[in-house]
Amino acid sequence: MGEQRWEDLFADLDAQMAMQNRLEADAETADRTRREQALVGWVDRVIGHRTQPLSLVLDGGVIIEGAVRDVGADWLLVRPQSGGEDLVRTAAVLSITGLGRRVGSDVTSRRFGLGSVLRELARDRAPVEVVDRRGGRSAGTIDVVHADALELARHDLTEARRAENVLGRVIIPFDAVSVVRRR
Incomplete structure (x- = not known):
């Protein structure tokens, strides 16, 4: 025992x-x-969920529901469910839903900044709608991209950017931009 x-x-x-x-x-x-x-930064999490539906709330009360297609130094390219493409400035993102735990690699993000993407839009003469951080909207064609701002020739998006269709010009600092929409 x-x-x-x-x-x-x-x-x-x-x-x-x-x-x-x-x-x-x-x-x-x-x-x-x-x-x-x-x-882990939140953009790393977004990279890990590319092509999956997400919901982004931005400055100005803008809500975008769609899949992130590309990621850059200070921007996301989102394909909204409503169509077109939205170039979102990362500093304008207030919240995101739909992210899991997966993390993406920095290798899958592009190194160039918002200014480079806007220069391509200006080169293509693509009609865009710029939504600022308080929700204001300006439609037209980007004529010039400066070091820290874009210059937009305002016109109706259903009309071509011709001198007679231009309603005026506006300079919008990058820091004021929430999203640039291309339809």
């Missing part, structure tokens, strides 16, 4: 030690996970 007590005692100690080791390993894993998550 005495021998059984020793075996029970040792078995109990072994079980306690194993439980303690499991708890320490779990705590270490949880701590490592928290440290790794602290290094």
